[in-house]
Amino acid sequence: MLAEQIQTDLTTAMKARDQLTVSVLRLAIAGIKEARVSGVGAHEVTDDDVLAILAKEAKRREEAAEAFTAGGRTESAAKELAEREILARYLPAKMTDEELAGIVHEALDEGGFTEPSQMGLAMKAAVAKVAGRADGKAVSAIVKARLTVA
Numbered sequence: 001m002l003a004e005q006i007q008t009d010l011t012t013a014m015k016a017r018d019q020l021t022v023s024v025l026r027l028a029i030a031g032i033k034e035a036r037v038s039g040v041g042a043h044e045v046t047d048d049d050v051l052a053i054l055a056k057e058a059k060r061r062e063e064a065a066e067a068f069t070a071g072g073r074t075e076s077a078a079k080e081l082a083e084r085e086i087l088a089r090y091l092p093a094k095m096t097d098e099e100l101a102g103i104v105h106e107a108l109d110e111g112g113f114t115e116p117s118q119m120g121l122a123m124k125a126a127v128a129k130v131a132g133r134a135d136g137k138a139v140s141a142i143v144k145a146r147l148t149v150a
Contacts (some may be wrong), residue, residue, distance in 0.1 A: 002050040002090060003032050021081075024086045028054060048131075051091060058087040092133050100134045104142045116147045 011019035020092055031053045035045050045053075060085035068077035095103070107129040113122035122143050130139055 002047045003029075003045060006032070006050075006090065020082060021086055024083045028057060028087065028090075031057060054087050054090050058084045058091060061087065075124065092114065092131075095130070095134050097138075100130065100138060101142055103129050104139060105146065108146055116144075119147060120145065122147060 006025055010022065010029065012023040013025060028093055032050055033044055036042055037137060061080045065077040065080035065084070068074070068080060104109070104126045108122055109125045111122065111125045123140060126139050126143050127136065
């Protein structure tokens with residue numbers, strides 16, 4: 001399981017005295033533990049749940065880096081980007097634009113989505129097919145372009 005791998009990597013980072021990796025992985029583990037106890041009762045988290053948590057944290061780091069860069073705080077931005085890179089080790093590789101377009105078009109064809117009024121349902125199908133390997137904004141742009149042209 002991915003959660004176990006993160007725990008193992010945390011131990012390795014602690015032994016290597018890699019403070020940045022230790023702090024990032026500790027936050028990731030805290031997010032995983034929070035997901036386990038959230039909701040009605042305690043439950044095990046799947047690798048997909050862990051990937052969603054890590055993707056959310058990586059996106060947070062990227063947004064923070066953009067804000068720091070805009071504010072002229074390049075050192076803080078660099079730290080956020082370094083943290084994002086640590087989280088990215090556990091995330092699936094991002095798709096190319098061509099791969100993304102192909103998968104989104106396939107999802108839209110399978111669902112029979114042709115009208116702009118079906119945007120919500122089309123997005124749900126496309127995002128499920130992409131499975132966190134691409135940014136939601138990119139998926140949305142492709143879906144919107146396809147539904148308005150069709």
